[in-house]
Amino acid sequence: MRWWKTRHRHxxxxxxxxxxxxxxxxxxxxxxELVLLGTGGKPKWLKFACPCRCGEIIALNLMGSYSPRWSVQQDSxxxxxxxxxxxxxxxxxxFFIRHNRVEWC
Ligand SMILES: [Zn+2]
Structure with missing residues (x-):
């Protein structure tokens, strides 16, 4: 990854x-913002802008019936x-997302 990309990522x-x-x-x-999208209060997708600032919107599937699947835990x-x-x-x-923070790998 180029240095300027590393420097400017969130x-x-x-x-x-x-x-x-x-x-x-x-x-x-x-x-x-991290956006939980769902129906009837049940989140199905987690969407957010890629923190490297590439402009990509990343959508993570939270539904057990599809793969790959991510799980989201909300703290107090x-x-x-x-x-x-x-x-x-x-x-x-x-990267990892922990407590709304991006931990780069
Ligand atoms: Zn990116």
Whole structure:
């Protein structure tokens, strides 16, 4: 990875929002929020702008019936941790999300 990319990548998300699948999450993604998209209060996708600033929107599947699947844990403060790690196939970013923070691999 080029040095300028490493220098400018983000190390945290500003918050978490839960939205219904029918809502357009673009504005939230642009603000660097982690967006839980679901129906009936049950999250199905976690979407966020790639923290390397490549502009890619990453969508992680949270539904048990599809693979690959990620699990999200929300702590008492409302911030979330994601497992396993996130590996972007488009930009090569590889990182963990723990308590809304990006931990680069
Ligand atoms: Zn990226």
């Amino acid at each position: 190390h945290n998300f500003v918050g978490v929002v839960s939205l219904d699948m029918t809502v357009d999450p673009t504005a939230h993604l642009a603000r660097r 403060a409302g911030s979330i941790s994601v497992s396993p790690s996130v590996d972007s196939t488009t930009c090569g970013a590889h």
